[in-house]
Amino acid sequence: xxxxxxxxxxxxxxxxxxxxxxxxxxxxxxxxxxxxxxxxxxxxxxxxxxxxxxxxxxxxxxxxxxxxxxxxxxxxxxxxxxxxxxxxxxxxxxxxxxxxxxxxxxxxxxxxxxxxxxxxxxxxxxxxxxxxxxxxxxxxxxxxxxxxx
Numbered sequence: 485x486x487x488x489x490x491x492x493x494x495x496x497x498x499x500x501x502x503x504x505x506x507x508x509x510x511x512x513x514x515x516x517x518x519x520x521x522x523x524x525x526x527x528x529x530x531x532x533x534x535x536x537x538x539x540x541x542x543x544x545x546x547x548x549x550x551x552x553x554x555x556x557x558x559x560x561x562x563x564x565x566x567x568x569x570x571x572x573x574x575x576x577x578x579x580x581x582x583x584x585x586x587x588x589x590x591x592x593x594x595x596x597x598x599x600x601x602x603x604x605x606x607x608x609x610x611x612x613x614x615x616x617x618x619x620x621x622x623x624x625x626x627x628x629x630x631x632x633x
Contacts, residue, residue, distance in 0.1 A: 494590045498612070500583030500619060501568065503550045504557070506604075508579075509586060509612065509619045516569040518582055521561060532558075538567070538576060545569060547576045548627060555603035570624045577624070586619065588612040593621065 498509030499518065519540075524547050526536040533552035538545050547567065551559050559565065559578045567576040592613045596605055600620075609623040 495587045496590065496593070498586050498588060498619065498621065499568065500586050501566070501579040502581045502583065503554065503559075503579055506554075506556075507583070507614075507617050507619045508550075508622050509588075510568065510570075510622050510624060512585060514571055514624055516571045519567050519569065521565050521567055521578070535578060540569065540576075543574065545574050545576045547578060550577050550579065550622075550627075553603070553607065553627060555601065573624055573628050575624060575628055577622075577627070586612075586614065588614070588619075596620075 497512040499512050499515055500507060500509045502508070522538055522540075524536040524538050527534065530536070533549050535547040535549050538547055549559050551557055559580060562580070564581040566579055566582045568579060568582075569576045593610050594613065595610050596608050597611065600608065600611075604620070607623060607626045608620050609626075610621045612619045612621060
């Protein structure tokens with residue numbers, strides 16, 4: 485048996501969240517913090533997926549609406565809405581609800597299926613099979629490439 489025959493059993497932790505009805509997750513090691521929505525300053529002539537900028541303790545963070553990135557509707561602000569602030573990217577994504585931290589064994593992570601929406605697929609690194617659902621794994625680095633900073 486060679487090493488490619490051995491399934492990856494090392495677990496990864498993901499912060500789960502929802503955008504519309506889509507269950508998604510981001511590797512916990514890529515997240516700086518999760519906060520309630522704060523004051524956002526709009527930027528004229530910015531792409532429609534960029535809500536604007538926020539000041540987070542003196543650091544300017546670009547706020548992105550994942551719904552628009554994925555070709556869905558724009559996020560509606562509710563008491564459950566949150567910003568997920570990424571480490572090292574000066575990027576925040578707005579999500580509808582925050583879920584739990586989910587441990588996923590490596591062998592449960594697979595490439596995106598062929599029927600993944602063409603607007604969503606470029607920003608995903610794969611999917612995780614859970615007991616009762618499938619979680620799309622978001623790659624924040626791929627989102628940051630969508631616009632120049």
